[in-house]
Amino acid sequence: MSEEIIVRRTALRIPYSWAAGAHATRFYREIADRRRIMGTRCPRCERVLVPARKSCSRCFQDTTEWVEVGPAGVVTSFTIVHYSEPRIQPMEPPFAVALIRLDGADTALIHLLGEVEPSEVRTGMRVEPVFADEPKGRILDIRYFKPVSVD
Amino acid sequence: MPKRVAIIGSGQTDHTSRRADVNIPELIKEAVDRALVDAELTIDDIDAVVIGNMEHFEGINLSDMWASEGSGAVMKPAMKIATGGTTGASVAACAYYHCASGLFDRVLAIGWEKLSESDTTTGIITAFDPIVERLTLAGAVGGLAIEANLYMTSYGITQEQVAKAAVMARKNAQRNPHAHLKLDLTVEQVLNSPMIAYPIHYLDMCPTSDGACAVIFASEDVARKSANPPAWVKAAVCRHNHPYIGDVDWRKSTLESAAIEAYRLAGITHPRRELDVIELYDPASFALLSWIESLHICGPGEGGKMIDTGAITMEGDIPVNPSGGVISTNPIGATALIRVAEAALQIQGKAGARQVEGVRTALATGFGGSYWSEVFILGRAS
Numbered sequence: 001m002s003e004e005i006i007v008r009r010t011a012l013r014i015p016y017s018w019a020a021g022a023h024a025t026r027f028y029r030e031i032a033d034r035r036r037i038m039g040t041r042c043p044r045c046e047r048v049l050v051p052a053r054k055s056c057s058r059c060f061q062d063t064t065e066w067v068e069v070g071p072a073g074v075v076t077s078f079t080i081v082h083y084s085e086p087r088i089q090p091m092e093p094p095f096a097v098a099l100i101r102l103d104g105a106d107t108a109l110i111h112l113l114g115e116v117e118p119s120e121v122r123t124g125m126r127v128e129p130v131f132a133d134e135p136k137g138r139i140l141d142i143r144y145f146k147p148v149s150v151d
Numbered sequence: 152m153p154k155r156v157a158i159i160g161s162g163q164t165d166h167t168s169r170r171a172d173v174n175i176p177e178l179i180k181e182a183v184d185r186a187l188v189d190a191e192l193t194i195d196d197i198d199a200v201v202i203g204n205m206e207h208f209e210g211i212n213l214s215d216m217w218a219s220e221g222s223g224a225v226m227k228p229a230m231k232i233a234t235g236g237t238t239g240a241s242v243a244a245c246a247y248y249h250c251a252s253g254l255f256d257r258v259l260a261i262g263w264e265k266l267s268e269s270d271t272t273t274g275i276i277t278a279f280d281p282i283v284e285r286l287t288l289a290g291a292v293g294g295l296a297i298e299a300n301l302y303m304t305s306y307g308i309t310q311e312q313v314a315k316a317a318v319m320a321r322k323n324a325q326r327n328p329h330a331h332l333k334l335d336l337t338v339e340q341v342l343n344s345p346m347i348a349y350p351i352h353y354l355d356m357c358p359t360s361d362g363a364c365a366v367i368f369a370s371e372d373v374a375r376k377s378a379n380p381p382a383w384v385k386a387a388v389c390r391h392n393h394p395y396i397g398d399v400d401w402r403k404s405t406l407e408s409a410a411i412e413a414y415r416l417a418g419i420t421h422p423r424r425e426l427d428v429i430e431l432y433d434p435a436s437f438a439l440l441s442w443i444e445s446l447h448i449c450g451p452g453e454g455g456k457m458i459d460t461g462a463i464t465m466e467g468d469i470p471v472n473p474s475g476g477v478i479s480t481n482p483i484g485a486t487a488l489i490r491v492a493e494a495a496l497q498i499q500g501k502a503g504a505r506q507v508e509g510v511r512t513a514l515a516t517g518f519g520g521s522y523w524s525e526v527f528i529l530g531r532a533s
């Protein structure tokens with residue numbers, strides 16, 4: 001039983017096509033075409049949910065109203081990612097990932113921070129979006145959020 | 152009315168980083184064989200099998216089918232459960248429901264994972280919504296790190312306090328023959344280990360393990376005649392959460408909600424006094440401090456004090472994770488079931504060198520997905 005164990009190496013490549021649905025489509029088109037970040041309001045709890053979606057997971061109610069939020073907001077928590085996983089990471093580490101509560105929103109958006117030293121990132125920091133020049137209809141049409149410049 | 156149900160036996164593999172000497176069904180069979188020996192039963196005594204592992208991890212679907220060589224499910228009712236990190240606890244809950252329904256007398260719950268054979272990152276990323284979060288929230292560490300930062304910033308919990316918890320867990324693991332990492336660490340070594348995702352260091356984080364766990368649940372009449380002292384299920388409560396990390400209400404944790412309901416079912420009014428030991432699903436060391444607050448073992452922000460005073464160590468009044476916990480051993484689909492098995496061993500007085508003296512009531516938790524939770528309370532008295 002001292003033989004070397006046979007190991008079969010393989011990889012699966014499985015193509016998928018995920019429909020975003022009408023609500024998410026409008027959310028991403030607003031960002032791509034008009035640089036507006038939209039939420040939807042739940043009629044029962046009256047929270048504005050971002051990204052905009054068809055229903056409220058707390059109340060199990062369909063949302064009824066579109067509301068523009070932000071575009072600036074506040075970092076409610078964050079991490080600085082140091083480990084490297086190039087196949088899935090959107091930036092070279094170290095980079096900051098933050099929960100950002102946009103002005104007028106009641107939920108947070110998970111996104112990247114840029115134009116800031118990782119060591120300078122703080123909870124409570126105000127940030128604003130930097131939009132991509134060539135939007136593709138996805139969340140990275142906001143490239144990242146950067147600290148709001150204080151004039 | 153649910154029937155009374157008890158755990159009458161359990162078995163675990165000796166968890167490690169890579170088990171090339173066995174394939175997956177063979178790995179599962181090791182745990183099942185040990186559980187059957189422990190309960191003095193044979194596979195013929197088992198009425199149904201519930202099995203679980205992480206979706207996508209080994210790239211194999213329908214594992215309930217081809218694992219039957221190891222699970223013993225041939226010609227028996229069997230089902231697969233997959234709920235992310237909570238899988239093992241969901242498997243346990245499902246086996247409990249089977250027996251509590253009165254339809255089954257002995258149900259075998261199995262959790263397993265062979266992380267050495269899987270692409271963990273790819274597996275975990277498939278758990279995130281492909282449109283909303285997959286591009287920006289990558290991997291398992293980021294979300295935990297965001298929670299850890301929120302907790303530590305809110306209450307002034309220091310990195311040293313969190314590192315102390317990491318040291319404690321690995322020290323406890325040295326008493327557990329099944330544990331993967333049995334490390335003799337110092338606080339300095341934890342703090343000097345590479346930062347993975349601020350504020351979580353490499354040595355704060357759970358490993359990836361190969362391993363399996365099997366637990367046998369029995370209905371009341373069968374449990375009373377069991378070869379082992381029964382560990383009675385006093386409560387099994389699950390709470391799921393909102394789908395996206397940005398939606399999670401950090402002031403209303405699923406763990407706290409599940410614990411409150413579990414305490415109500417078990418008639419517990421002073422958790423710290425009435426619980427004798429806790430097996431907590433700690434994916435990273437901060438959870439050993441933060442999540443015992445969710446369990447009402449101490450007040451908000453007092454988790455740091457619980458490690459500073461030694462209250463949660465083996466010598467303390469409420470030991471947490473005598474087994475070494477998840478940061479010492481993590482075959483993910485088995486991980487939460489190991490918490491339940493370890494809690495049962497403590498009740499049965501069969502935990503060997505990691506036994507806490509005189510355990511009458513034990514609590515086990517599971518954690519998974521977008522911060523959802525399972526809470527089990529086990530007791531010596533029915």
Ligand SMILES: [Zn+2]
Nearest residue numbers: 042045056059
């Ligand atoms: Zn609502």
